[in-house]
Amino acid sequence: MHELSIATAIVESVLEFVEKKGASKVLAIRLAVGELSCVEPEQLRFCISSITEETPMENSALEIEKIDAEVLCPHCSYSGRPKYWEDALSSGPVATLQCPQCGKAAQASQGEDCCIRTIKYVA
Amino acid sequence: MNSFTIETLEAAPDEIYDIELEHSLLEANAKLSRDNRALLDRHGIVAIDFMGAIGSGKTTLITRLVEKLKTGVAVFNGDATTGADADAIAKQGVPVVQIATVNGCHLDANLVGKALRKIDLGGLKLIFIENIGNLICPAEFPLGSKARVVVVSVTEGPWMVRKHPHMFLGAAIVVINKTDLAEAMEVSVEELANDVHKLKPDIRVIPTSCKTGAGLDEVTAALLAV
Numbered sequence: 001m002h003e004l005s006i007a008t009a010i011v012e013s014v015l016e017f018v019e020k021k022g023a024s025k026v027l028a029i030r031l032a033v034g035e036l037s038c039v040e041p042e043q044l045r046f047c048i049s050s051i052t053e054e055t056p057m058e059n060s061a062l063e064i065e066k067i068d069a070e071v072l073c074p075h076c077s078y079s080g081r082p083k084y085w086e087d088a089l090s091s092g093p094v095a096t097l098q099c100p101q102c103g104k105a106a107q108a109s110q111g112e113d114c115c116i117r118t119i120k121y122v123a
Numbered sequence: 124m125n126s127f128t129i130e131t132l133e134a135a136p137d138e139i140y141d142i143e144l145e146h147s148l149l150e151a152n153a154k155l156s157r158d159n160r161a162l163l164d165r166h167g168i169v170a171i172d173f174m175g176a177i178g179s180g181k182t183t184l185i186t187r188l189v190e191k192l193k194t195g196v197a198v199f200n201g202d203a204t205t206g207a208d209a210d211a212i213a214k215q216g217v218p219v220v221q222i223a224t225v226n227g228c229h230l231d232a233n234l235v236g237k238a239l240r241k242i243d244l245g246g247l248k249l250i251f252i253e254n255i256g257n258l259i260c261p262a263e264f265p266l267g268s269k270a271r272v273v274v275v276s277v278t279e280g281p282w283m284v285r286k287h288p289h290m291f292l293g294a295a296i297v298v299i300n301k302t303d304l305a306e307a308m309e310v311s312v313e314e315l316a317n318d319v320h321k322l323k324p325d326i327r328v329i330p331t332s333c334k335t336g337a338g339l340d341e342v343t344a345a346l347l348a349v
Contacts, residue, residue: 002228002259002260002263002264005227005229005231006149006182006263009148009151010148013146013148015242015292017142017144017315021140023140027139029310036289036292037263038147038259038260038262038263038268038289039263041304050149051152057205067179085288085321085322088285088287088288089282089285089286090285090288094288094322095288095330096321096322096323097292097322097323098320098322098324100319103324104324104325105323105324105325105326107127107199108292113148113150114147114148114149115144115145115146115147115148116144116145116146116148117143117145118141118142118144119140119141119142119144120141120142121139121140121142122138122140122141123138123139123140
């Protein structure tokens with residue numbers, strides 16, 4: 001349940017932000033969750049709603065946008081979407097760090113982070 | 124509808140603000156992990172983070188490695204509630220800090236930073252950090268270690284790598300433990316190694332048995348070369 005740690009970080013950041021701005025109510029927040037992060041959007045949504053009751057964030061809209069994974073290969077300079085492991089048992093294909101072009105080890109260049117993109121609030 | 128819609132209608136357009144924030148949620152931990160790393164670098168210490176399921180053999184592996192290294196090593200032992208693992212390792216006569224996360228499912232850089240302030244860093248070359256027995260959450264929280272080791276054991280069945288791909292993407296070394304039981308478990312060490320390399324071809328895979336001692340010298344050498 002590391003979603004709860006991340007939800008707490010989100011709520012603390014947003015509440016600190018609105019307090020500084022003197023805002024009365026948060027209308028919406030937009031999050032971006034990387035494909036390579038281990039954050040499960042539905043659990044995150046549940047955790048946020050559970051801890052925002054009776055705060056300026058209560059009932060605010062929550063939009064979660066996915067950030068696609070991208071990799072960079074130090075061997076052949078490939079840059080772009082990763083190679084997917086299609087039949088790895090999981091419900092969907094699994095992003096790997098095997099270069100889709102040369103097969104050697106690539107590095108993640110996008111999709112590891114989880115961030116708050118925007119906050120919409122009433123002054 | 125919820126009150127959010129009503130509030131939107133009531134607020135005059137010049138009272139609603141839509142602010143771009145781009146505030147990273149993992150950055151606070153990432154910054155502390157860089158601070159830990161800088162502190163370790165200043166003392167010439169390499170920290171290694173051990174991750175793996177409960178029962179994969181992390182504590183036993185660390186105990187065997189400490190036996191081989193004897194000095195210059197300290198161990199941070201993450202455990203949700205008990206000090207059992209820390210007690211086992213402390214018998215080797217090396218500094219041990221137990222990090223109790225209570226209900227937390229992972230160690231974070233803040234807890235490791237506190238542990239670093241609890242011991243005398245002089246004379247240390249290596250710090251082994253044993254993470255909580257959990258193969259999902261710790262992947263997201265770098266601690267300041269120079270390399271991550273993931274320990275899987277054949278007793279966890281043939282699909283451990285496929286079930287937890289995220290954990291392996293950040294690993295430098297994967298130890299496949301309890302190989303003495305592979306035949307009885309009908310689990311192929313080679314197939315587990317192939318699965319690791321499908322996720323990232325440059326991960327060093329070392330099969331070990333803490334019971335027979337197989338592979339332990341290779342792990343020790345790999346850690347000293349990190």
